[in-house]
Amino acid sequence: MDNSTRHRRPGVQTVCGLLLLLFAWLPPAAQAQVGEQYTLAWRGTDLDQALREFQAASGINIVWLPLLAEGKKVYCVARSEPAEEVLKCILSGTGLDFYRRSSGTYVIEPSVEAPPLWGNMRGIVVDAGTGQPVPSAHVFLAEAQRGRVANTSGMFAFDRLLPGDYAVQVSHIGYRTTSLSIEIEPGGSVRPEIRIVAQPVLLAPLVLEGLAMRPSSTLLGFAMMDQEDLTGSLGPGGSALQGLDGLMGVRVNDATADIHIQGGDAGEHQFRLDGAPVFIPLNVASFIGPFSPFALGSIRIHKAGFGAPLGSHISGVIEARHDLRYGGARSGPDGLDGAFGYQSRTLVQGDPLSVNLRHSGSFERTDGTRGSLMAASRVGIWRLSAPSSLVGLLDDWNRIDSFLLSAFADRNTPFSEYPPLGSPEIGFADLHLAGEVKRGLSTLNASLFTGGSRLGNDLGGVSAADPESAVDDIAQFTDIYEWRSTTAQARYNTVLTGRTLGSIQARYSRYGLSHDFVARDLVTLASPEDDGNQMSEAAISAKLDYALADRHYTEFGLELIRTADRVRIAGSQQLPLDHSFTGWRTAVFAQDKIQVGQHAVVELGSRFTFLNARASLYAEPRLAVRLDFPGTRTGDWSFFAGSGIYRQFVNQFDVSSRSPRTFVSSTRFWMAVDSTVAPPKSGHLTGELFWRPTARWSLSAEAHYKRHYHILSIDYSANTDVPALDQDDFLRSSKGHTYGYAAVLKRSLGLGSADLRYEYTVGRRQIAGLFEGRLLDVPWNEPHRLELSANVMPMNRLVLLGRWRLISGRTWGFRQAYYDFMGAYLNDIDRVLDSVIDPGARARVQRQADYYELTNPEEHRLPDLIQMDVGAGYSFEVGSIGMQARLDVINILGRTNTADWRFFQGDGYFDDQSPTGSGILERGRRELLPRVVTFALRFSW
Missing domain, CATH: 2.40.170.20 (TonB-dependent receptor, beta-barrel domain)
Known part of the structure; x- marks a missing residue:
């Protein structure tokens, strides 16, 4: 068995060498003109196919072994680039390199020392029904054992991911947990838009405090109500702020409608709408609020111990966001x-x-x-x-x-x-x-x-x-x-x-x-x-x-x-x-x-x-x-x-x-x-x-x-x-x-x-x-x-x-x-x-x-x-x-x-x-x- 193996290896090497010489000695086609530039793009294309398409478009000679290109994909966008830069773009992340013979022929071969082929994922989490970003959604990659919390615009990013398929799990309070598979190509970058489906919501004011859905300490330190809670609160007039009285640590005064956070005065916090301060006027009785309750998508009240990005206030911060959901099904x-x-x-x-x-x-x-x-x-x-x-x-x-x-x-x-x-x-x-x-x-x-x-x-x-009126x-x-x-x-x-x-x-x-x-x-x-x-x-x-x-x-x-x-x-x-x-x-x-x-x-x-x-x-x-x-x-x-x-x-x-x-x-x-x-x-x-x-x-x-x-x-x-x-x-x-x-x-x-x-x-x-x-x-x-x-x-x-x-x-x-x-x-x-x-x-x-x-x-x-x-x-x-x-x-x-x-x-x-x-x-x-x-x-x- 050892002898047969020993004799077989030189045979394979000899055949590969003869093939390379054969391709190299073929009559040269028209060479690419010096200084000519190309604008081409491939996304998920087989390497073999991409090389052939580029060879046809440029007219240059490229030789490679089909075995080297097997199973490799190309993710490349070249804008007004010379031929060699386009070839570098094609081979990026494949573990292959090229050199140019004096005859002008380009030869593809394995890199002498290929670097790790890291990929990355940059995406956004949106509501499946409305297309609106979902802030603070939890994104978890099971294989990598890595997680991210989306920012206030629903965006997240993972870098230095090894190539392969990843099971992605996305969850958020009030939404069904969503699982999907995303493939990371060698050296590639994917930008998924992940849609998550809202759970059925009742008319009732289901107050979501701390952790109503998914155990996570990231949901502690604040209290939150969404639009269904705000519009469904008990009380005459449907004041947008009246329902906040049902949150732990929050009190809405019955006579003045002032909000007090954990015993603080009404002026010791700031109310923000889409990140901009709102100066709320004095009111009488809690049944008349400053906003239309149907304009707001959520109100989040940050209590004692809130973080540095939230600002400078001695009692807390109240963040309200407009609701951009259209709330209906597609038609037509x-x-x-x-x-x-x-x-x-x-x-x-x-x-x-x-x-x-x-x-x-x-x-x-x-x-x-x-x-x-x-x-x-x-x-x-x-x-x-x-x-x-x-x-x-x-x-x-x-x-x-x-x-x-x-x-x-x-x-x-x-x-x-x-x-x-x-x-x-x-x-x-x-x-x-x-x-x-x-x-x-x-x-x-x-x-x-x-x-x-x-x-x-x-x-x-x-x-x-x-002057005719009675003085008294x-x-x-x-x-x-x-x-x-x-x-x-x-x-x-x-x-x-x-x-x-x-x-x-x-x-x-x-x-x-x-x-x-x-x-x-x-x-x-x-x-x-x-x-x-x-x-x-x-x-x-x-x-x-x-x-x-x-x-x-x-x-x-x-x-x-x-x-x-x-x-x-x-x-x-x-x-x-x-x-x-x-x-x-x-x-x-x-x-x-x-x-x-x-x-x-x-x-x-x-x-x-x-x-x-x-x-x-x-x-x-x-x-x-x-x-x-x-x-x-x-x-x-x-x-x-x-x-x-x-x-x-x-x-x-x-x-x-x-x-x-x-x-x-x-x-x-x-x-x-x-x-x-x-x-x-x-x-x-x-x-x-x-x-x-x-x-x-x-x-x-x-x-x-x-x-x-x-x-x-x-x-x-x-x-x-x-x-x-x-x-x-x-x-x-x-x-x-x-x-x-x-x-x-x-x-x-x-x-x-x-x-x-x-x-x-x-x-x-x-x-x-x-x-x-x-x-x-x-x-x-x-x-x-x-x-x-x-x-x-x-x-x-x-x-x-x-x-x-x-x-x-x-x-x-x-x-x-x-x-x-x-x-x-x-x-x-x-x-x-x-x-x-x-x-x-x-x-x-x-x-x-x-x-x-x-x-x-x-x-x-x-x-x-x-x-x-x-x-x-x-x-x-x-x-x-x-x-x-x-x-x-x-x-x-x-x-x-x-x-x-x-x-x-x-x-x-x-x-x-x-x-x-x-x-x-x-x-x-x-x-x-x-x-x-x-x-x-x-x-x-």
Whole structure:
């Protein structure tokens, strides 16, 4: 056997050598002209075929052994290249090389030392139904044991992949796990577009917290709701923000619609829409929100311990994204409408408070360009169809406040019943436009939001300037607030290399407030009055995601921001102000993410912000650890721990109103930090876990501690009568802390679920010069919260919803303006009395402050808030039109819940006709929502 083998090898070598000589000595064909260039392309073509095609196109002689070309593919694009460069392109990644004989013939042979033939994969994950990118999708290569999390544009990249077939698994919350096979050629690059299919979504608000679908610590540290949750939330009007109250660690105030994240104030976080800040105006009651709920695709709330790329804010970040899904099936020939494949969906919904309209569409051209667009609008119809129970509630909120009337009247105005001559006025409207164009692995996205609201008193044409009007009729005044918010942005995302993803964004945000206040000279301090706030912010930012190695990723970013504000708060508020500022700041950030072993990921990052006004650099280091232990004996476990330093460079403030009506109780404005005050600073420490012992049961829990080293607060005792104030003239520093914990136990019920949630939160602040320097509970704190919610589907197309909640431990029970009025005199009752001009009013104020201890707000404990809401929704079709009917009953038990207390003249009070009374105004309550029944009808086609 050895002899035969030994004799066979020379025979094979001899034959191969003779063949090469034969091909080399064939009569030469026409040689390629010197300097001639070629433009050719092959994708997945056999090497043998590609060589023959190039030989025919160029006319040059090429010789090779068929055995060398067997099984090899060519991926080559040559544009105006000479012959040898084209040949290099053809042989790239095949392990072969060439040399040129003196006769001009090119000979193909194995490379002497072939390098590893690495390939790479750069792709995008999109929704199969809409073609929209799916952010944060998990992409896993089983053979390579490597994974990626897609960026915010759905893009991902793997480099240094050995040739072969890879089983790719893609998963995301709310989508079915998708598996497919992708072949990596030697030295090749593939750019797959992976489509994943959304899971069926119910009308019910299925709150997705932490890890509702796939155990992964990457989904901890924030809470999220998608459009179906936002539009399906219980409550009148379908406010886009009202449903956030169902998320762990998030509270939406029933009276003001303000959002509080883990005990933080309403101005300690930032709301963003498609990455651009939105300055949300003051509101009344939680049933009227700033956005059309049908314009938003999702809202994600980042809580304590959020990472460096998310910005500088001391409580959290709320990220909303426009919904560009068209929400319909393809139609027409070949599944397309029109020459360019346009497909669209239109939706209209009417409810007692508003009419919503949405149109969305997508298109795909023959050159591979794909796009989506969306337009949505909302118009308030309060005057036409507001439920009588809500009208009565706001009429009650609009009653004259006798205490403030005494405190700020220029003369001793006697108490009497002052029925309002008009009624509360509520108006709102907004418009959303968004679009996206995708070609290959590049995406251009742009959006615009503009919205306005109008709140105040409509006094039926009564003129305060009419000299014939009765002087003592305090009802004769105008008190109207108007807000306008506008946000626009454009963002470009692309895959730069097999390791690098890049994006650039330009954005602009604007906020405008106008408050017209006109009243009698003898009733208020001045007439007329006008408040205003103009706030604008423009920025350009860039970001790079770079894979240093497998399981090691780095993110870099740069932001250049210009902010301008103008604040004018007139005498109708408790603190007149006149301030303006324009300044620049530059921020850079870096975050490094390293996977340690099989179970841990460490995220280390920092932000550095240079504030031009103070010529100072502020550092914000951040650290987080994520742990995953799937498939243990006790189930799936995931953990998240985070900490860091957080600054805030744009701040929100509310100044209490002197208006004797309580309908709109304050003026809200924004300011960027100027040169006279340091930006607020806080430190975070947080932990979160998710445990799923079985497929039906899960437990989520979190705990947080936030140390507030420096927070800016309004100084009501400041002397602000001079123009062009600096911020240190009317702001003072406060400090304190917030801590708490929460847990949610979830049980799946077929296609529905039931949740049991408990939260405990403590927030305490110490403000220099106020309340004797004591550390007090914050006014917005709600220490104990217990909630039970469920959604079930008893039959096809019908969904039933229910929620019961208890809130206990609220303090600062009186109207905030009372405490701010006392704070204007550093809670010194003697200073308060000296400021009151009329002796009779001075006596009334003293009696109230002493009897009710207005300098001790922690003793003013409000009763527990208990409320039960139910709802039902039914979906059906009428021809080609999809319809949905919705019935909600808020506070079905009709329980009276208290927002705060206020003073009013009771039967026992004495005046000129009853000198033997108590002389004490009675304590009355401002109630929250009564029983409210609403019906909504939705059409889509």
